[in-house]
Amino acid sequence: MDAAALAEQIKTKFPNLVLEAGVNRGYATVVIKKEGVKAFAESLKNSPGFEFNMLMDVTAADFLFWEEKENRFEVIYNLYSLNQKHRLFVKALVPETDTTIDSVASVWPAANWYEREVWDMFGIVFKGHPNLKRILMYEEFQGHPLRKDYTYNRRQPLIGPMN
Amino acid sequence: MGPVMEGADVEKFSFMTTTLNDAIGWARKYSIFQYPFVTACCGMEYMATACAHYDVDRFGAGFPRFSPRQSDVLFVVGTISHKMAPVLKRVYEQMCEPKWVVAFGVCTCTGGFYDNYATVMGIDTIIPVDVYIPGCPPRPENVLDGLMKLQAKIQKQKQEV
Numbered sequence: 233m234d235a236a237a238l239a240e241q242i243k244t245k246f247p248n249l250v251l252e253a254g255v256n257r258g259y260a261t262v263v264i265k266k267e268g269v270k271a272f273a274e275s276l277k278n279s280p281g282f283e284f285n286m287l288m289d290v291t292a293a294d295f296l297f298w299e300e301k302e303n304r305f306e307v308i309y310n311l312y313s314l315n316q317k318h319r320l321f322v323k324a325l326v327p328e329t330d331t332t333i334d335s336v337a338s339v340w341p342a343a344n345w346y347e348r349e350v351w352d353m354f355g356i357v358f359k360g361h362p363n364l365k366r367i368l369m370y371e372e373f374q375g376h377p378l379r380k381d382y383t384y385n386r387r388q389p390l391i392g393p394m395n
Numbered sequence: 396m397g398p399v400m401e402g403a404d405v406e407k408f409s410f411m412t413t414t415l416n417d418a419i420g421w422a423r424k425y426s427i428f429q430y431p432f433v434t435a436c437c438g439m440e441y442m443a444t445a446c447a448h449y450d451v452d453r454f455g456a457g458f459p460r461f462s463p464r465q466s467d468v469l470f471v472v473g474t475i476s477h478k479m480a481p482v483l484k485r486v487y488e489q490m491c492e493p494k495w496v497v498a499f500g501v502c503t504c505t506g507g508f509y510d511n512y513a514t515v516m517g518i519d520t521i522i523p524v525d526v527y528i529p530g531c532p533p534r535p536e537n538v539l540d541g542l543m544k545l546q547a548k549i550q551k552q553k554q555e556v
Contacts, residue, residue, distance in 0.1 A: 369478065369513075370477070370478045377511075377512040377513070382512065384510065384511055384512070385510060385511070386512060387477070387512065388477065388512070389477045389480065389515065390477055390478070390480055390481050391480050391481050391484055391521060392480060392515065392520045392521045393520055
């Protein structure tokens with residue numbers, strides 16, 4: 233299935249959830265509301281024809297200074313089907329006022345550490361995650377360093393001077 | 396208090412002590428047991444230097460000890476993050492005197508091109524450093540140059556026994 237047809241199929245299957253569907257740099261990409269992300273994930277994994285049985289990446293993007301973006305964050309899932317050999321990018325919109333989203337760790341166990349990383353770097357809370365704590369930074373670290381309002385030279389050393 | 400030693404006597408006496416100092420320095424500079432604290436890409440260059448082609452064994456430094464308690468020189472090779480900093484400090488504190496520290500690569504010297512939330516801007520903010528070897532990464536010749544400078548420093552200093 234080519235990327236455009238895949239995106240279109242997903243849009244017709246989930247008309248209420250999918251806001252945009254299209255092809256971005258050759259890959260099928262859908263933008264969804266964050267509320268239904270878990271049911272959406274389960275369905276994508278188990279529906280014949282889609283069979284996205286491999287979660288390759290979960291990351292996020294912060295669009296703080298983008299005036300055209302209504303929602304500050306996007307959580308981005310990179311899905312691949314080993315059977316169908318097709319790939320899909322899912323972007324879930326997360327507003328600044330409520331930085332939570334359902335965890336998909338119960339659907340794809342690979343999401344466990346990815347979601348911890350997104351929590352660590354962007355401060356997005358994954359509801360239902362089995363062990364949501366920092367994965368890269370230390371426990372004493374304040375804030376989330378990949379947020380655009382985290383000043384790039386703000387330092388929080390465990391020992392030594394503030395340099 | 397006896398009479399003050401003069402002329403030939405003093406020279407004889409200082410000849411003995413300085414020669415002992417030199418002898419210990421000579422022994423120490425040619426038996427450097429190093430602890431390679433390798434965290435990043437500079438490790439490759441460290442390996443290249445340590446292996447047969449450049450061969451740090453020519454300088455008596457060919458015997459890495461993987462316990463800080465058995466080593467004389469701490470080679471800090473690669474970027475040190477704030478999360479790693481307490482570990483580095485602890486390793487340094489576990490080493491016995493006399494001990495020396497070599498900052499290997501520009502990240503350990505100054506933080507290098509990193510200027511962000513994660514990186515320590517030079518390990519000399521945490522532990523004292525004897526020799527800085529800049530470079531990203533430094534070439535093996537540069538490392539050997541740094542090693543020889545460390546040897547010169549060891550030779551020159553007052554040897555605590």
